Amino acid sequence: MSAFSSHLRALRQDAGMTMERLAETSGVSARAISDMERGHSRAAQARTLAALADGLGLDPRQRDELVEIARQSRSRTGAGRPRLCELPRAVGDFVGRTAELEQAAALAGPRPPDVPAPVVVVHGQAGLGKTAFAVRLADEVAPEFPDGCFYLDLRGTDETPMPVGEALIRLLRAAEVSPRRIAETDEERSSQLRAVLRERRCLLVLDNAANEAQVRPLLPGDGPGLAVVTSRRLLGGLDDVLRIGLEPLAPAESARLLGGIAAQAVDPGAAGEVASVADFCGHLPLALRIAGTRLATRPAWTVAHLVSRLADADRRLAVLTTGDTGVATAFALSHAQLPEAAATLFRRLAHVPGVDFAAPIAAVLTGTSLPEAEDGLDLLVDLGLLQPDGADRYRFHDLIRLYAAERLRIEEPPGGRAATALRMREWLLETAIVAGRWFEPEYGCLPAGWTGLVPLATEEEADAWLQAESDNWLGALRAAAAAGDDRRVVDVAEAMHWFSDRMVFWAGWYEVYGFSRAAAARLPDRLQELTHLNYFAWAATHGARRPQEGAEIAMAAYELAVQIGDRRQQGWALQYAGTAWRFSRIDRDRALAAYRQALQLFDEIGDHDAYVQQFQGIGLLLMEQGRSDEAIEQFQTAIREVGARPVATAPARGALAGAHTFMAEALVRAGRWAAALETAQVALPLVRDYASTTMTGQVHLTLARARIGLGMPAEARDDLVLALRMLDDNLPEHLDLARAELAALDGSA
Incomplete structure (x- = not known):
C-alpha cells in the first residue's frame, strides 16, 4: 500500500466517514475511493484531489499535504510514464458550436444511479471538427467526472478499424484494471467495462467510430458517466442516444477562425477577402485551418493572394493541403469505404448542374432503378459524403462536389x-x-x-x-x-x-428565353423567331428586372411582327412593351396606350386567351396612378369577359386569380374595407391553386389591411405574419408595407 493510500484512508477515518459518505460529499465514486485506498490505482489527479479535499472538509494545510503526498506517490510509481487513453491536445482557437456544446454538456450533470448513462453521437462529414468538438466538450465538463476522462481513437476510417477486443482492453487498462484481471472474451470484457463504469463518474470519448457494432460493446450501462462518440456515420442503429449533427461554421465564425490563425485575416480592410476565403472553403473547419495556416506561414501574402489561389475550382483541393493534412485526403478516407456501385453514384453526381437534386436524377446517372438509387444515396449520407436537404432531396458540400468531380475525371x-x-x-x-x-x-x-x-x-x-x-x-x-x-x-x-x-420573377427566365431567342433565329421558322423574341422581352422585364431592355426588345419584336404581318405577335409585343414601360415608371402614358392597342388587336383577331390578360395590366397601371375606381372597373371587366368568352382553362384561371387579387388591393386603396375583404377571400383559393407563393402573400397582405380597416387586429396580425413568410424581395414595397403594418399592430397592443 502506498503512502497516498494510507494517508487518504486515515483522513477519511479521522473525519468519521464511510467510503459511501465520502463518495456522496465529494462526487468521486466509492469504487474509485476504494481502489485508491487499497493501492489498486495510481494517486489521484488534481481535479480528483480537489474533490476529495472538499468532501473531507480539509483546511489549506491539509490540502497541501494531500497534494504533496500524491505527487510523491506518483513519482515513486513512475507517474512520468504515458497514461493510457489521455485526451489529445485541444485546439486553442476553437470557435462556434455554442448551442451544440450546451446541448451535450447538459447531460453531464448528476442523475440517479440506476438510469442508463447518456450517450452523445456527434456525426457529420469529414473536416467539420468532430474530434475538436469532443475534446472541447471533455475539457468543459471534466470537473463533473472526477474519476477520469478516457479518449480512444477507434480508427473508423482506416482500412482496418480498431478491433472491439483491443478497444475494450485499452479502456479497462485505462480504468486501472489489472491486466491479470481482464476477462478473456469480448463479451466478458464488455460486461467488465460496464461494471467498472457503473461505479465511477467517468467520461468516455470514443472518437472516429466505424459503425454501431464497433461502438456498442464499449458503451456504459447504468451509471453516473457519459459517453461521447464521434463518427462520419449517423450510427442510426444505436438506440437512446442524443445525436448532434455538426454543420459548417457560420460566416462570422469562419472569419474569426481565420483571424485566430493568420494575422493577415484580422485586418478590417481585408474583411471582403476573408469572406471570400471562407466561402471557397465552404466554411469547413478543416479547410479554414489549412487556408489560415497557408497565410500564417507566408507572411508576405495578403488574403487577396489566397483568394486568387482558391478561385480556381480545379486547383482548390490542391491548395487546401498543407503538410500531411489535406481536405481531399480527409474525403478519400470516407470514399474508400464505398462499395463500387456507391462509388460510381458518388462521382457521377458531379454531373448534376444544380445545387440540390432528388433520387430520380441519381437513377438516370447510374442506369439503376429508383430504389437502388435511393439506397445508394442513403449510404452516401450515412458516410457524410452527401447532405440530406429536406425530406427527399440531397446536396453536396461544395468541396465534396469538387472531390467527386476529381474522382469522375480520374476514374471514367x-x-x-x-x-x-x-x-x-x-x-x-x-x-x-x-x-x-x-x-x-x-x-x-x-x-x-x-x-x-x-x-x-x-x-x-x-x-x-x-x-x-x-x-x-x-x-x-x-x-x-x-x-x-x-x-x-x-x-x-x-x-x-x-x-x-x-x-414570374425567377432570374432563370432571362437565360431560358435568351437561349431560345438565339436558337429560334437559327431555325427557318420566322414566326417562331418572333415568338421567342417576344418571350425574351418578357424575361428581360420580369426575370432580369431590366424594363428598359425589355421595352426595346418588345418594340423590335413589334417591328418584326409588322414586317411579317402577324397581328397576334404584334399584340403580345405591345403587351410586353406596356408592362416594361409600367415597370420603368417613366412611360406610363405610353404603357397605357400599348395595353389598349394590344387589347383591340386581340379582340379583332379573336384571341380570347390573350384578350382577357390585358385588363390586368391596364388595371394595375391605373391603380399605380391612384385611379382606384377605374382600376376596379378594369378588373371587374376581366372577370366578366372570362365568363363570356371561350377562354382556355389555364388562361382563365390566371386572369381570374390576377383580377381578384388586384381588385381587392384597389378596394383597400379606396378604403372600401368590406368589399376588399370579400374579394380577397375569393382570391385566396384562386392564387393558392394557380399562382406563385408571392402572389398568395399579396392576398394575405390585402386581407390584413382590410381587417385593420374593419377593426379586426387579431385576424389581421395572422395574415401579416403569413404575408411576410410568403412575400420576397421582388416586391419590396409590399414587404415594407407588411412590416410597417405589423409593427403598428404590435406597438398598439
Whole structure:
C-alpha cells in the first residue's frame, strides 16, 4: 500500500466517514475511493484531489499535504510514464458550436444511479471538427467526472478499424484494471467495462467510430458517466442516444477562425477577402485551418493572394493541403469505404448542374432503378459524403462536389463521361417539356403512354417538379444550347411559356428565353423567331428586372411582327412593351396606350386567351396612378369577359386569380374595407391553386389591411405574419408595407 493510500484512508477515518459518505460529499465514486485506498490505482489527479479535499472538509494545510503526498506517490510509481487513453491536445482557437456544446454538456450533470448513462453521437462529414468538438466538450465538463476522462481513437476510417477486443482492453487498462484481471472474451470484457463504469463518474470519448457494432460493446450501462462518440456515420442503429449533427461554421465564425490563425485575416480592410476565403472553403473547419495556416506561414501574402489561389475550382483541393493534412485526403478516407456501385453514384453526381437534386436524377446517372438509387444515396449520407436537404432531396458540400468531380475525371474516360452527361441532359429536358405542357392551353394533360421516374400525373405534381428542379433543367438547357441543339432548346422554352406565370420573377427566365431567342433565329421558322423574341422581352422585364431592355426588345419584336404581318405577335409585343414601360415608371402614358392597342388587336383577331390578360395590366397601371375606381372597373371587366368568352382553362384561371387579387388591393386603396375583404377571400383559393407563393402573400397582405380597416387586429396580425413568410424581395414595397403594418399592430397592443 502506498503512502497516498494510507494517508487518504486515515483522513477519511479521522473525519468519521464511510467510503459511501465520502463518495456522496465529494462526487468521486466509492469504487474509485476504494481502489485508491487499497493501492489498486495510481494517486489521484488534481481535479480528483480537489474533490476529495472538499468532501473531507480539509483546511489549506491539509490540502497541501494531500497534494504533496500524491505527487510523491506518483513519482515513486513512475507517474512520468504515458497514461493510457489521455485526451489529445485541444485546439486553442476553437470557435462556434455554442448551442451544440450546451446541448451535450447538459447531460453531464448528476442523475440517479440506476438510469442508463447518456450517450452523445456527434456525426457529420469529414473536416467539420468532430474530434475538436469532443475534446472541447471533455475539457468543459471534466470537473463533473472526477474519476477520469478516457479518449480512444477507434480508427473508423482506416482500412482496418480498431478491433472491439483491443478497444475494450485499452479502456479497462485505462480504468486501472489489472491486466491479470481482464476477462478473456469480448463479451466478458464488455460486461467488465460496464461494471467498472457503473461505479465511477467517468467520461468516455470514443472518437472516429466505424459503425454501431464497433461502438456498442464499449458503451456504459447504468451509471453516473457519459459517453461521447464521434463518427462520419449517423450510427442510426444505436438506440437512446442524443445525436448532434455538426454543420459548417457560420460566416462570422469562419472569419474569426481565420483571424485566430493568420494575422493577415484580422485586418478590417481585408474583411471582403476573408469572406471570400471562407466561402471557397465552404466554411469547413478543416479547410479554414489549412487556408489560415497557408497565410500564417507566408507572411508576405495578403488574403487577396489566397483568394486568387482558391478561385480556381480545379486547383482548390490542391491548395487546401498543407503538410500531411489535406481536405481531399480527409474525403478519400470516407470514399474508400464505398462499395463500387456507391462509388460510381458518388462521382457521377458531379454531373448534376444544380445545387440540390432528388433520387430520380441519381437513377438516370447510374442506369439503376429508383430504389437502388435511393439506397445508394442513403449510404452516401450515412458516410457524410452527401447532405440530406429536406425530406427527399440531397446536396453536396461544395468541396465534396469538387472531390467527386476529381474522382469522375480520374476514374471514367471522356467518352463515358460525355455519354452519362447526355443521358442526364436528355432526361431532364424531356421531363421539363412534359411537365411544362400541363400549363399550355393546347395540352393541359399528361401525354398518352408517357412513363417517367417522377410523378407528373397532375398539374400540381408538374408544378412541384419544375420548381424543385429548376436549377437542374436550366443547367441541362445551358448544355443543350452550348451543344447547338437548337430544336430542343426552343421546344423546352415553348413548353415553359404558360408555366412561367408560376415563377414570374425567377432570374432563370432571362437565360431560358435568351437561349431560345438565339436558337429560334437559327431555325427557318420566322414566326417562331418572333415568338421567342417576344418571350425574351418578357424575361428581360420580369426575370432580369431590366424594363428598359425589355421595352426595346418588345418594340423590335413589334417591328418584326409588322414586317411579317402577324397581328397576334404584334399584340403580345405591345403587351410586353406596356408592362416594361409600367415597370420603368417613366412611360406610363405610353404603357397605357400599348395595353389598349394590344387589347383591340386581340379582340379583332379573336384571341380570347390573350384578350382577357390585358385588363390586368391596364388595371394595375391605373391603380399605380391612384385611379382606384377605374382600376376596379378594369378588373371587374376581366372577370366578366372570362365568363363570356371561350377562354382556355389555364388562361382563365390566371386572369381570374390576377383580377381578384388586384381588385381587392384597389378596394383597400379606396378604403372600401368590406368589399376588399370579400374579394380577397375569393382570391385566396384562386392564387393558392394557380399562382406563385408571392402572389398568395399579396392576398394575405390585402386581407390584413382590410381587417385593420374593419377593426379586426387579431385576424389581421395572422395574415401579416403569413404575408411576410410568403412575400420576397421582388416586391419590396409590399414587404415594407407588411412590416410597417405589423409593427403598428404590435406597438398598439
